Amino acid sequence: MKKQTAGREQLGDLAPKFAELNDDVLFGEIWSREELLSPRDRSMITIAGLFGKGIVDGPFESHIRLGKEHGITKTEIVEVITHLAFYCGWPLAWKAFPIVQKVYSEDGKES
Secondary structure (H helix, E strand, O other): OOOOOOOHHHEEEEEEHHHHHHHEEEEEEEEHOOOOHHHHHHHHHHHHHHHHHHOOOOOHHHHHHHHHHHOOOOOHHHHHHHHHHHHHOHHHHHHHHHHHHHHOOOOOOOO
């Protein structure tokens, strides 16, 4: 997995400790424990967690993109959101699907 730098890039001057924890602990130590849970599974769980909390904006889109990189197909993420809609909220699915469409159609490959 590539080294995460978004925390330092976006918040390094304002909240350097938070940026460090984001980049080095969350995306460094936690996400790198691939022997316990694959990056693909971590992405699926993170997407579901964000959706469940009603967060279907910037972080959600970033994790949809990361999930795609980790091998989650468009068909799978559509099924995840459809399933979660019944547990977390139908309107959230309506907000989430355009993000999925955007991410999975960016490179012309919708897999």
